[in-house]
Every structure is written in structure tokens, then in C-alpha cells.
Amino acid sequence: MTGEEKETGGAQRDVMKDGIIEARGLRKVFAGKHGTAVALEALDLTVPRGQITALVGPDGAGKTTFMRLVCGLMKPTAGRLQVADLDVTRRPQQVQDVLSYMPQRFGLYEDLTVLENMELYARLHGVPEDLREQRFRHLLAMTELAAFTGRLAGRLSGGMKQKLGLACTLVRAPKLLLLDEPTVGVDPLSRRELWVILEQMVKEEHLSVLVSTAYMEEAARCRSVFVLNHGRILASGTPDDLSDLAAGCCYRAVPPRGMAMRTLQDKLLDEDAVLDAVPAAGGVRFTTRGRPEELLILRELGLTAQPLVPRLEDGFMMLLKDDEARQAASAGEENVVMPPAENEPAAPPAPAQDAGSAMDAGAPVEIEVRDLVKKFGDFTAVSHTSFDVRRGEVFGLLGPNGAGKTTTFRMLCGLLPATSGRLRVAGVDLRTARTQARANIGYVAQKFSLYGSLSVYENLRFFGGAYGLCGRQLRRRIAAVMEEFHLRGQQDTRADHLPGGYKQRLAMAAALIHEPQILFLDEPTSGIDPLARRAFWQQITHLAARGTTIIITTHFMEEAEYCDRFMIQDHGKLLVLGSPAEIRRRLGRQDDAMDDIFVAIVEQGRGGEHHE
The missing domain is CATH 3.40.50.300 (P-loop containing nucleotide triphosphate hydrolases)
Structure with a gap:
């Protein structure tokens, strides 16, 4: 090996030591009866040590797949992946010994008490008995669960369950903590408390954290952020770096008296020049690369647009819209901006009356x-x-x-x-x-209450029948809701094989099939x-x-x-x-x-x- 090669190899090893997770050319392909699906494509990233890093992206972007690869729960199709300087493919058990993983549905035992759950996870992770008392005392104080050690986990509120799940995950003081959407279904007060705990653990124990989250305000609390879409990294940097991608493009308009904010949002999203719009702080926040005074709806309503400082969500949405536009263009699908099947549909059909x-x-x-x-x-x-x-x-x-x-x-x-x-x-x-x-009444439950073994069409036929529809009327309503919720082409797909966005659409279609x-x-x-x-x-x-x-x-x-x-x-x-x-x-x-x-x-x- 030449001196130059030695120097290069040494530099690469130094880079490896800077990151708790190092991925190079990482690829994951799933094979199925309908062909292959690429979940991750040539991923290159380094997750820094001793800080909180966010992984964000739309449904189906590959976030959970990446986390499961990091845990050694599945093997990559190609590429290199190291965690804490250990090769995950060769040493999955050693990797699992230095990290803790809290998946979206963390397994608390609801018929055990708070303390019994912590004891169980301590035994599973091999935490010596002489270390448990001090560790438990620290975690219970930090999560404010010390007064509830004798309460059954099944009787805790959602926020307390999340904090207990985090405490159980941390009983063994890992080097790396992986959190897959840890605050889903948790109220803002409980979310803030959970983040205070995480930031304290990072400060006190130099813990490295990788968190996948659907909340952009949570990602904005992290030191660095990776934006993932269709298995590829679109961008990475600090929250300020990614916010700056939307600099000079963010505005706020206040709807006229008598118009709902959601209505102005809907009309803005119909404008080709508008990349994103969302109600916020009594008005509608929107992003456009054009001049806001040229937007038809603002001219029609006589509204002025106030410039805003960009935030992380603005940069995130611009990245996604630009990527989808590139993919549509490369596929020869002109004028398609919204994501394909794995994400959400284009704007729904116009309302029957003016909103x-x-x-x-x-x-x-x-x-x-x-x-x-x-x-x-x-x-x-x-x-x-x-x-x-x-x-x-x-x-x-x-x-x-x-x-x-x-x-x-x-x-x-x-x-x-x-x-x-x-x-x-x-x-x-x-x-x-x-x-x-x-x-x-139509009802959409939080978990959608679909029959996973039935196809899209069979679910709609079942729910229509349950609401008393039959014959021609049932067929007409099935056709109508499939059209309205963009389910055509998926009618033979089993509900449990649908991506999250499609499950939501099917649940909405089933709830509205009887026109409640x-x-x-x-x-x-x-x-x-x-x-x-x-x-x-x-x-x-x-x-x-x-x-x-x-x-x-x-x-x-x-x-x-x-x-x-x-x-x-x-x-x-x-x-x-x-x-x-x-x-x-x-x-x-x-x-x-x-x-x-x-x-x-x-x-x-x-x-x-x-x-x-």
C-alpha cells in the first residue's frame, strides 16, 4: 500500500469514528409475487455521535426500512453499513448489544405495572441487578413516573405509556437510540415532555439518537436532518440549512371575513405557481417561487401577501414537490406534481358548490x-x-x-x-x-378498522352492505367513492397490502359509501x-x-x-x-x-x- 493510500484509508477510518451510523451505497430490495420493490437506493449518510438526528420523509420513503437495517433485523441487498464501528451484516448481535430501538408499536405489557415492565426489559437486556436500582431511579425521576410505579401499564394515559416505553428502551444505557415516530398519537404537552427527556439524556450520557418523525417542529429541534424520499436522500443539513431552501418563497395571506382558512388554502393549492399552503396563525402560509401578487385568487379577493421567514417544513415540502416533479418528468408524465401510488393523490375533485x-x-x-x-x-x-x-x-x-x-x-x-x-x-x-x-353517521377509526384479508372492492362491498345498500345502488356508490378517493387500479389489492395513504383513502371511502x-x-x-x-x-x-x-x-x-x-x-x-x-x-x-x-x-x- 502506498503512503497516499495509507493516508486515504486513515482518513476514511477517522470519518467512520465521527459517525455512530455510517452507510455507503446502501441498497435494499424486496421481492414479491408482482416483482421487486426498491426500498433504499444507493444511500450514503453519516449520523453524528452525541446528538439527535432526524430522519424525515413521506409515507413509504424507506425510513423504517433503514432503521431495521441499522438494528440488524434485516440484511441489505448491497452496500456497507456500520454502527458504532461494527459491521452490521457481519456482527448483528454485537450491534444489537450497543443500541436500543423503540418501534412505532413498542411492546409494553399492559397487565404488568410500570416497575414490572422496567424489570422485564432490564432482564431481557441483561442489566445486572446491582445496577438496576440506580438506573430505574434516574429514569423514573426523568420521566416523572416515580409516583406511578405500581400502576398497570394498561391504565396509563397515552403520554405516560410513551414515556414508559422510552424508559424501558433506555434501561441498559445504550450508545445509540433509534426512535421510529415515538410521538404518534401523543398530545403536544406530552410530546414536549418526551423531547425534554431526550435532550437531557443526550446531554448527560452523550447518547446518540436517530429519530424518525412526522412532526416538522420536532425535526427542527434536532442538530441535523436527513430528508428521504423513494429510498433516496434528497438533502441533509441543519434545520436552518433546510429552511433556507425556501428563503424568499414564503408568504402569509389572511382570508376575507366569512371565508374559512381551509377554503383559502384549497384555492391557493389550485394555483400552479403555489408549491404548498397550510393554515397557520390566523392566516394561510404558502410558498411560491413566483410573485404572490400574480396569483389569481389573491387578485380576485384583493388580498396582500406578507413575506415570512422560512421554516423547516417549507424547505421539506419544496424538496418533495421538486423531486416528484423530476420523477414525473423522467417518466414522461407531464403536469403531474403529486406523488405516485405510495403517497397521496393529486387534489380531489372540485366541490359540488363553492366553498x-x-x-x-x-x-x-x-x-x-x-x-x-x-x-x-x-x-x-x-x-x-x-x-x-x-x-x-x-x-x-x-x-x-x-x-x-x-x-x-x-x-x-x-x-x-x-x-x-x-x-x-x-x-x-x-x-x-x-x-x-x-x-x-360515517366513522373512520384511528386504525382505520379495515378487513386486511379483503380486497379494496370487497371492503367497500362489505361496508356498503352493512349500511343497508344492495344491488344497483351499492354498485353505483362503490364506483363513486372509488373515483372520488382515487382507488381505481387498486380494487383487487388486499387492504393489509396497501400503503398508509391508500388505507386512509379506503377508510374514508368506506365511511362515506352510504352518504351520511x-x-x-x-x-x-x-x-x-x-x-x-x-x-x-x-x-x-x-x-x-x-x-x-x-x-x-x-x-x-x-x-x-x-x-x-x-x-x-x-x-x-x-x-x-x-x-x-x-x-x-x-x-x-x-x-x-x-x-x-x-x-x-x-x-x-x-x-x-x-x-x-
């Missing part, structure tokens, strides 16, 4: 709730709650984990009887005619990337414009901006009810992010005390 205004205050009341109470034994889950929802309104039901919103939601759907109070849905008293009320007056959506965008959420909300905007009443629960507080009104519950009590603008005015926080407003309302309701 130019927010919910009509004179519209009939579809849901009437008066003094609603639900008790489980001595525990009061919902305490004397009252509100109305009008036809065509998009109404948000929000709150921290364990707040009582799911219980309220299930009572509204007729899935759970109330203890007391009055509850009318679509003109029907749910206490006396629950079955009749359900005929007017009211649609209930239980965290329908949980774990779905920003690109998919934009397309989903365009569908909701068009449904509301046609007169469908929408009730939605969500942990993405930015989605409260899409609602005509929303309510926030905590410990079963209603804390606030109103439109986004009304609630901002009440708090005097017109320009704050909805996450901050949510946290302020909950903390004020709790009297400044922290408790689960």
Missing part, C-alpha cells in the same frame, strides 16, 4: 349536547359538557391524552351510552334511538406526513362544502386551524370552545402557533400544576 365561506351560522343544528356526563364506576370521564355542531361545520374535539375526548367522541358516535345528559345526532335522541342515529350527514374522524392523520395531510384536508374542505358535518379528533394542533370551531377538554371538563380567531383574541395570542396556545390553555386549566 367560499365558513360554516353558516344559520345552518340547522346537527349535533346537540347538553350537560353530558359519563362515569365509569366512581371515575368521571366526561363532566357536564354542552355544545352544538351545525350542518357543514368542521368541529374539532381536542385535548391531552386521558382528557375524555375519546369518551365524548364515542358517545357522539353512538358507540358508548351516556350516564346522563341530552345527546341528539342528526335529529335523533341517542339515548332512545341509537341504531337509527347510526344510519346518518355526519362524518366522525378519530385522529385520521396520526403518523401521516405533511404532504399526505394536505391532500386529506382538501378532501375534508370539499366534503364540508357539500354540507357534510365533520367531527374530528387530532393531536396535530395545526389542524385546529382547519376547523370552524374547536373545543379543548382536560380531565373530562370543557376548557375552551370557539373559532381559532375567537380563541386567539381571548388569549391575546394572535400570532402564536396553535401548539403553544393548546399548552397554555391546558396548563391554565390545571392551575399551572403538572399531572396526568
